[in-house]
Amino acid sequence: MRARHIFVMNDAGDNVVNLSANDDGDGLVWTQSAKGKELVKLNSNDNGGLVNGHNKTGDPVAQMSADEYGNGVVGAYNRKEKGRTLQPGP
Numbered sequence: 001m002r003a004r005h006i007f008v009m010n011d012a013g014d015n016v017v018n019l020s021a022n023d024d025g026d027g028l029v030w031t032q033s034a035k036g037k038e039l040v041k042l043n044s045n046d047n048g049g050l051v052n053g054h055n056k057t058g059d060p061v062a063q064m065s066a067d068e069y070g071n072g073v074v075g076a077y078n079r080k081e082k083g084r085t086l087q088p089g090p
Contacts (some may be wrong), residue, residue, distance in 0.1 A: 010034055033058075055079065 007018035016033045022028045022043055030041040037058035044049050047064060053062035063075040067087060077083030 004018040007015045026044040028043045031039045041052040048066040051064040059079040075085040
């Protein structure tokens with residue numbers, strides 16, 4: 001099967017999984033709650049893969065990605081997007 005967008009619905013007919021491409025043509029996967037709040041988003045940035053985790057109200061609270069040198073970066077944030085990131089040392 002080939003498609004530009006794939007949506008998976010729950011029994012109530014709500015879209016809860018979306019498969020698509022971002023504006024740069026890279027793969028994009030995201031899940032959302034039955035209430036339409038974003039939960040997990042897998043996409044890319046200039047440095048590679050990017051994973052964003054959201055709480056039950058859709059606020060971004062966790063992120064994993066690569067930095068410009070190819071090292072892993074992990075971030076944890078509160079509901080107001082204040083927090084810290086952890087990067088490997090020199």
